[in-house]
Amino acid sequence: MRIVDVNEYYSPTGGGVRTYLDRKMGILADLGHELIVIAPGFEDAVEDRPGGGRIYWVKAPRLPFDRSYGLYWDGAPITRLLDTIDPDVVEVSSPWRPAWIVGDWQGRALKIFFAHNDNVSAYAGRWLEDVADTATVERWCGWYTRYMGRFLAKFDAFVTNGADLARRHARRGLTVDAAMPLGIDRGDFSPDLRDEALRTALLAQCDLPPEGKLLLGVGRHHPEKRWPTIIDAVERAGERMPVGLMLLGYGVDHQKLAKRVADSPHIRLFRPVYDRARFARIMASADALIHGSDAEPFGLVALEAVASGLPLIVPDQGGAFEIAEPQFAETYAARDAASAAAAIQRMFAREPAILRAGVLTAAGKVLSDRDHAIALVDYYRGLIDGKAGVAAVA
Structure with a gap:
């Protein structure tokens, strides 16, 4: 054909x-x-x-x-x-x-x-x-x-x-x-790529100790992605727990976002990682993927995260929500920073072993x-x- x-x-x-x-x-x-x-x-x-x-x-x-x-x-x-x-x-x-x-x-x-x-x-x-x-x-x-x-x-x-x-x-x-x-390309992503030394190094870049929690955000710096909501949520959650955010991406809103996080002690912007092997190691080594877009009809990044053994924090609308199962995800009211902050706190209050087991089971079922x-x-x-x-x- x-x-x-x-x-x-x-x-x-x-x-x-x-x-x-x-x-x-x-x-x-x-x-x-x-x-x-x-x-x-x-x-x-x-x-x-x-x-x-x-x-x-x-x-x-x-x-x-x-x-x-x-x-x-x-x-x-x-x-x-x-x-x-x-x-x-x-x-x-x-x-x-x-x-x-x-x-x-x-x-x-x-x-x-x-x-x-x-x-x-x-x-x-x-x-x-x-x-x-x-x-x-x-x-x-x-x-x-x-x-x-x-x-x-x-x-x-x-x-x-x-x-x-x-x-x-x-x-x-x-x-x-x-x-x-x-x-997704199942050959790129795997929970086996988790690297605790890399996780510790990434937390250090967010000025956090190894016992901190590392959130990963991936996507264009574009209003559709609603990164300001995510940044607000991480800052709110950070008032109650040691949590940082690595935001991988670039786009029309880059300067606005850079100015917004300039005084945030634990939030860092990074350019996209095009090396798939390196990107997959970063994804597997974070503690959860956090997503803001409620308009995207399909959650490709969320699928990559689940295949990497990464739990999800996503809005209650959009394609990423379709993927989010209770055993490995927390959801929040779309466009609501306070609700997202509460979801972050719920995620990291869960029993780590049970959460890990849930996302590992889901990782094996991701469509290729x-x-x-x-x-x-x-x-x-x-x-x-x-x-x-x-x-x-x-």
């Missing part, structure tokens, strides 16, 4: 989407399939991947606030590539120009809109949270659901990256054909990205066969 992903979020400089798709390319190649990505680049170019797969970079205007990413406008270069490649399946995840470009393309391929995020929750819900409740914001954004319905009518299936996002769209009146949860790829291909094969059967009858 040849799959093309027309992806506006695949960046030349890295990021979560690129990590997901690069890994997916290799897995599909191992399974005898081909994944090709059409992505906005600085220039037109073609890049073959050693493990299988290919990137077609299409020159596109850059985002004014983040030049790592581009925006498609002219559909002709994309449709020409689709005509040449002649895929079996075309995926697209951007609801803007790419959805219409692919939706209007007249090739033979199965057309899939694969939703990986929720613009209503991530943007409108966040921007308007101080002036209206969630139900009101959802009602105000009914135009966006109707807009999605118009381009979704051009696709063979609407797929989401998990149950949480599927439920959100279903509540709005859209038909979701399948929820296909993502997986290979499992995800196999399930996705099987789903596409069923749709293709069904489409062919309908055509034969006609």
Whole structure:
């Protein structure tokens, strides 16, 4: 099977989407399939991947606030590539120009809109949270659901990256054909990577002794991640216990966050760790992952944490909440620093041996990205066969 992903979020400089798709390319190649990505680049170019797969970079205007990413406008270069490649399946995840470009393309391929995020929750819900409740914001954004319905009518299936996002769209009146949860590279993450000497060294960087508690936060410095809430919560909890926070990430809010934590004795900002082996050792060596985003529809970082044997402290909304089981997680009211601080205190008041046993059991059940790829291909094969059967009858 040849799959093309027309992806506006695949960046030349890295990021979560690129990590997901690069890994997916290799897995599909191992399974005898081909994944090709059409992505906005600085220039037109073609890049073959050693493990299988290919990137077609299409020159596109850059985002004014983040030049790592581009925006498609002219559909002709994309449709020409689709005509040449002649895929079996075309995926697209951007609801803007790419959805219409692919939706209007007249090739033979199965057309899939694969939703990986929720613009209503991530943007409108966040921007308007101080002036209206969630139900009101959802009602105000009914135009966006109707807009999605118009381009979704051009696709063979609407797929989401998990149950949480599927439920959100279903509540709005859209038909979701399948929820296909993502997986992680299980080979990267393991509880066996826990290193007490590394943990002690990381606590020392937070100016805490070995008996302190080390929280890990991972993600872009972006308002959607709600790091100020997490910082407030850690400071509140720190008034009652020795707890520190390592925040790995970078982004548009970096300077604001750096200024915010400048006087915090036990909170430190660190750039992202791109070395997967080192990152996995850090994750396995912390005491809990703390997460702030209630808009993310799938908790990929939370899955990596559980696979590393790391308990979770997460909001009671969003993709990370879908993963959080009572035996290894504490939840708090989304966007509420006091509630998050209480969750931190509850986590570290638990019996360590029982908590560790719970998360180790969960670690062995985390879905792998290979499992995800196999399930996705099987789903596409069923749709293709069904489409062919309908055509034969006609």
